Amino acid sequence: MTARPAPGNSRDPLLLQVWKGRTGYLMLVPTMVLLGVFMYYPAFLGLYRSLFDWAPGLDADFVGLGNFVKLFTKDKVFQQSMGNMLQLSLWYVLSTVFVSLFVAILLHRMISQRLKYLYRFLAILPVIIPGIVLLMLWKFIYDATVGPLNMLLIAIGLEEWTRAWLANPNTALYAVMLRNFPWVDGVAILILLAGLQVIPQEIIESARIDGATNWRILRSVEFPLITGQIKLLTVLTIMWGVQEFTAVFAMTQGGPINKTMVPGMWMFWNAFRINKMGYAAAIGVILFVLTLILTLINMKYITTQEY
Amino acid sequence: MAAATVTSERQFRRHDFWRALLLTVLCGLQLLPLLMAFFISFKTIPQFSRVPFLPTFPLHWENYLSAWEIVRLFLFNTVFVSGLTVVGVLALGSLAAYSFAILRYPGREFLFYLVLALMMVPATLTLIPSFVLVKNLQLLNTRWSLILPWIASGQVFAIFILRTYLQSLPGELFDAARIDGASEWQGYFMIALPMSKSMLGVAAILNILGTWNNLIWPALTISHLERQTLTPGLWSYQVENFTRYGFLMAGLLIGSIPLIVLFFFTSRWFVEGLTSGAIKV
Numbered sequence: 001m002t003a004r005p006a007p008g009n010s011r012d013p014l015l016l017q018v019w020k021g022r023t024g025y026l027m028l029v030p031t032m033v034l035l036g037v038f039m040y041y042p043a044f045l046g047l048y049r050s051l052f053d054w055a056p057g058l059d060a061d062f063v064g065l066g067n068f069v070k071l072f073t074k075d076k077v078f079q080q081s082m083g084n085m086l087q088l089s090l091w092y093v094l095s096t097v098f099v100s101l102f103v104a105i106l107l108h109r110m111i112s113q114r115l116k117y118l119y120r121f122l123a124i125l126p127v128i129i130p131g132i133v134l135l136m137l138w139k140f141i142y143d144a145t146v147g148p149l150n151m152l153l154i155a156i157g158l159e160e161w162t163r164a165w166l167a168n169p170n171t172a173l174y175a176v177m178l179r180n181f182p183w184v185d186g187v188a189i190l191i192l193l194a195g196l197q198v199i200p201q202e203i204i205e206s207a208r209i210d211g212a213t214n215w216r217i218l219r220s221v222e223f224p225l226i227t228g229q230i231k232l233l234t235v236l237t238i239m240w241g242v243q244e245f246t247a248v249f250a251m252t253q254g255g256p257i258n259k260t261m262v263p264g265m266w267m268f269w270n271a272f273r274i275n276k277m278g279y280a281a282a283i284g285v286i287l288f289v290l291t292l293i294l295t296l297i298n299m300k301y302i303t304t305q306e307y
Numbered sequence: 308m309a310a311a312t313v314t315s316e317r318q319f320r321r322h323d324f325w326r327a328l329l330l331t332v333l334c335g336l337q338l339l340p341l342l343m344a345f346f347i348s349f350k351t352i353p354q355f356s357r358v359p360f361l362p363t364f365p366l367h368w369e370n371y372l373s374a375w376e377i378v379r380l381f382l383f384n385t386v387f388v389s390g391l392t393v394v395g396v397l398a399l400g401s402l403a404a405y406s407f408a409i410l411r412y413p414g415r416e417f418l419f420y421l422v423l424a425l426m427m428v429p430a431t432l433t434l435i436p437s438f439v440l441v442k443n444l445q446l447l448n449t450r451w452s453l454i455l456p457w458i459a460s461g462q463v464f465a466i467f468i469l470r471t472y473l474q475s476l477p478g479e480l481f482d483a484a485r486i487d488g489a490s491e492w493q494g495y496f497m498i499a500l501p502m503s504k505s506m507l508g509v510a511a512i513l514n515i516l517g518t519w520n521n522l523i524w525p526a527l528t529i530s531h532l533e534r535q536t537l538t539p540g541l542w543s544y545q546v547e548n549f550t551r552y553g554f555l556m557a558g559l560l561i562g563s564i565p566l567i568v569l570f571f572f573t574s575r576w577f578v579e580g581l582t583s584g585a586i587k588v
Contacts, residue, residue: 017412017413023406024410025412027491028402038437039433045440056439103330110326119327128566128577129563130520130538133562141343148359246522250522268434288432291427
């Protein structure tokens, strides 16, 4: 019996290697066709069109970096949206890291495995509820006339505090920000828990024998060993915060008077409400560059760590 | 010695009580809106104005019946679209991952990086050009406007995790089959696919969660309500029925059921998928 050599033996001439590897290429064809049409083409078109004053069906005028200049110097709404994005992202990072860390540690310290499993399930539960359902429920909670938040304020005698939380320019951004109270994030908890669980038991045991309290173990052993996970969560949350506009889209559409506008929403608005597609594409490019920078930071400093 | 263990055991149990209490409060508050939705979903409008947030009797199950009449269409559309998408993602993704991980040919690394680079391309960059593309392809208002772009974008991450997994398998597995005369296709169907069942499950769950929760893209490309998927469907349903509270809440809860059911059957994949999904950009 003659064994067939592995395809693409590296001593063969190149063309023969290519021929021997034909099945490998063939298997990539459907993937590459779809990626080319629906990913690479739109991505390059987006980069290219950001340099134009462009509305579909009309001639496109080349404006170079004009769209970007306008965004950063003249467009007050865009500048406001960047500020809002920053505030939202900062809050998302703080709430995700602190609440999730607290819950993850409570779960990790649980002695009873049955209880641990039960509470882990309860913490994950919101993740498997469609996001839109939670957004709509929170929109209801903030409602001016029937919303439970105002009802609660009336019930405890703080009637003058009631307001239309999402329609009031002073509170809208905070209402969007503070939705999902108390911000138990199942995914973040799972990531931190995974980090805590791989800490070798011997380290904890020996610290305990040396007389370390739970608090001391947390501060001197567990925290340092899960900084990788915390950094990862931080970068991922910022990245998500830069892109995210589903919540704003569903709850306020950027209003009232652009108080909850975020760059993604402003891009959507320009592209599909007032047909300034080239201008909107430029916003997309800015978000892309921000994401790229964060990805590079992530690759350089964080994901090299095994977890 | 034994006595010491018993006391510390009891101490631990007491600490568990405090942990459980704190977790109950936190998770309870987190789930409170859902409980509220559940109570309201059985109310008529007069019942709601009398006692808004606690149960009232009789329970009005008909809210669920009439909400089902509307939401079932969205549910069907989502199951269809997300289902076809996930099948496409797994088929193309596993094939490409097998090719990248197991087969050898010139340019393999370069082609893989061509795929991997797309993990850095956010959906916001491609949103507008993709819309123009789908419009020019005359796909607006068809389910293909969702399925094709979603397969294209979904397979990137599937390829990434499946390739890593296949590379972790012992190479002798595939070499031995090759020596026995198995073709590359047989290697894929007889070894790679059966071996990576649970990884395929993880990739599937992540993909379903992503398409299921997508609001913006279907809201943009599908304007016929009878073809709309669940997430934008529930959004427009809320806008139209905001004052019919019982009916509204019943619809939102019905829309939540399928993923919960899916979770109960595949919770291990869910947990793994949610953790590995975090690597996703």
